[in-house]
Amino acid sequence: MALPPREPQVLKRPAxxxxxxxxxxxxxxFMLLPWSGPWLLLRPDLMVLLLIYWTIREPMLMGGxxxxxxxxxxxxxxxxxxxxxxxxxxxxxxxANHFRPRTLSFYTANQALHVLPFIFASQLTTTLTSLILKxxxxxxxxxxxxxxxxxxxxxxxxLLERQSTHPDSPRVP
Amino acid sequence: xxxRTPELFSRGPSPLARLVFYCALAIACIVVDYRFHQLDxxxxxxxxxxxxxxxxxxxxxxxxxxxxxxxxxxxxxQAENDQLRQKLLQQADAxxxxxxxxxxxxxxxxxxxxxxEQPEAHAIAEIVGMAHTPFVQKVVISSGQSSGIQPGAPxxxxxxxxxxxxxxxxxxxxxxxxxxxxxxxxxxIVRNGLRAIAxxxxxxxxxxxxxxxxxxxxxAGDLLVTSGIDGLYPPGLSVGQIKSVERDASSAFAKIxxxxxxxxxxxxxxxxxxxxxRPPGGELPxxxxxxxxxxxxxxxxxPRKLKKP
Numbered sequence: 001m002a003l004p005p006r007e008p009q010v011l012k013r014p015a016x017x018x019x020x021x022x023x024x025x026x027x028x029x030f031m032l033l034p035w036s037g038p039w040l041l042l043r044p045d046l047m048v049l050l051l052i053y054w055t056i057r058e059p060m061l062m063g064g065x066x067x068x069x070x071x072x073x074x075x076x077x078x079x080x081x082x083x084x085x086x087x088x089x090x091x092x093x094x095x096a097n098h099f100r101p102r103t104l105s106f107y108t109a110n111q112a113l114h115v116l117p118f119i120f121a122s123q124l125t126t127t128l129t130s131l132i133l134k135x136x137x138x139x140x141x142x143x144x145x146x147x148x149x150x151x152x153x154x155x156x157x158x159l160l161e162r163q164s165t166h167p168d169s170p171r172v173p
Numbered sequence: 174x175x176x177r178t179p180e181l182f183s184r185g186p187s188p189l190a191r192l193v194f195y196c197a198l199a200i201a202c203i204v205v206d207y208r209f210h211q212l213d214x215x216x217x218x219x220x221x222x223x224x225x226x227x228x229x230x231x232x233x234x235x236x237x238x239x240x241x242x243x244x245x246x247x248x249x250x251q252a253e254n255d256q257l258r259q260k261l262l263q264q265a266d267a268x269x270x271x272x273x274x275x276x277x278x279x280x281x282x283x284x285x286x287x288x289x290e291q292p293e294a295h296a297i298a299e300i301v302g303m304a305h306t307p308f309v310q311k312v313v314i315s316s317g318q319s320s321g322i323q324p325g326a327p328x329x330x331x332x333x334x335x336x337x338x339x340x341x342x343x344x345x346x347x348x349x350x351x352x353x354x355x356x357x358x359x360x361x362i363v364r365n366g367l368r369a370i371a372x373x374x375x376x377x378x379x380x381x382x383x384x385x386x387x388x389x390x391x392x393a394g395d396l397l398v399t400s401g402i403d404g405l406y407p408p409g410l411s412v413g414q415i416k417s418v419e420r421d422a423s424s425a426f427a428k429i430x431x432x433x434x435x436x437x438x439x440x441x442x443x444x445x446x447x448x449x450x451r452p453p454g455g456e457l458p459x460x461x462x463x464x465x466x467x468x469x470x471x472x473x474x475x476p477r478k479l480k481k482p
Contacts, residue, residue: 032226040307064192077227079340087196094188094191136354
């Protein structure tokens with residue numbers, strides 16, 4: 001019995017450093033927008049999403065120190081105690097790096113479900129640390145932030161990989 | 174072509190060891206920043222780096238405001254102008270009376286040998302954003318160290334007290350609102366002069382008076398002003414109104430919920446007051462001078478001999 005014909009797979013070019021840095025810059029500006037009220041609780045954490053995305057797609061470009069520095073930057077921008085986001089981002093980076101081969105074996109929609117725990121790990125760490133520092137727990141909408149962030153995973157390949165595909169790239173039949 | 178291949182045979186620490194290292198570093202940062210406030214200089218330097226990005230991120234909302242103002246009809250602007258003019262006239266009378274009263278008060282203070290009230294420095298600042306985390310109640314104002322803003326300065330709006338400056342960067346400052354969970358404020362009930370300490374409730378945008386005895390004369394609708402006993406907030410600033418009073422026989426204290434009068438959501442500009450000079454007791458030679466220079470200075474210094482060994 002003949003196997004069904006597979007879709008021709010496009011060999012992707014590695015992302016340039018400029019593209020990775022540019023995506024983090026956009027995520028940082030997105031974070032600094034004047035969010036308030038319920039939108040502040042629901043604001044997707046694109047920084048951690050991109051951290052996980054690039055850790056899975058371009059592991060040679062990412063490192064623990066990048067996760068840590070992004071976390072410190074997010075803390076300074078958030079006016080929160082330095083180190084809170086750094087802790088969460090470091091944990092997310094570790095999880096993404098550890099489960100990278102497994103995550104890559106799924107389609108984009110399934111990958112979104114797989115990265116949700118990585119995103120939630122960062123959010124939970126941030127929340128628990130804030131609770132230890134005697135800060136009040138935000139409203140229930142806060143817990144929707146991680147699923148909301150994971151939804152953005154579905155559009156990331158379209159936004160970040162479209163131009164990585166070169167028309168002359170060899171195609172795997 | 175950009176080719177990245179892993180370096181063979183060069184194995185650094187294991188991923189788990191790296192995770193432990195970065196987590197330990199992050200926890201150390203949290204402890205040093207939260208407990209010892211030793212990262213303030215680093216945070217200030219970071220805020221200078223973040224400032225242009227923050228300005229860029231604020232551009233869309235500024236543009237939206239400009240467009241809204243441009244399409245607003247001239248009639249609406251005229252009506253607002255007339256309303257403000259009337260308000261100014263109404264307040265002119267009160268301002269003149271206040272000036273006379275202040276002058277009399279200073280004369281009387283001089284007669285009885287009390288400290289003269291220092292003229293307080295004022296700076297008008299624009300609210301440029303809210304804190305980007307739901308865990309704290311803070312706003313960012315457009316004036317910073319370059320405008321002479323001091324940490325600890327009270328911040329008011331046209332309606333009443335908004336909060337206190339808790340971090341001063343080079344170009345902007347953070348104001349912790351009175352509704353923040355960690356913000357405490359000495360208040361007084363206008364009707365009967367009862368003093369209490371108000372604590373913020375966090376996200377709900379309200380504050381409470383947790384340590385008022387159950388038998389105290391407190392009613393819903395009572396107006397609250399600053400009592401001025403901490404020496405930081407000038408007395409008589411409008412703070413809020415008591416919304417509800419619950420008296421539970423099982424507790425020694427009443428549950429009193431209040432709403433602030435100076436809600437920041439309706440304002441774009443605030444007034445930053447000066448930090449008053451230290452009381453005479455704070456200038457005694459046997460005081461520990463190091464404690465007051467870290468973070469926000471307490472109103473009264475604690476003598477070294479009274480401190481715990």
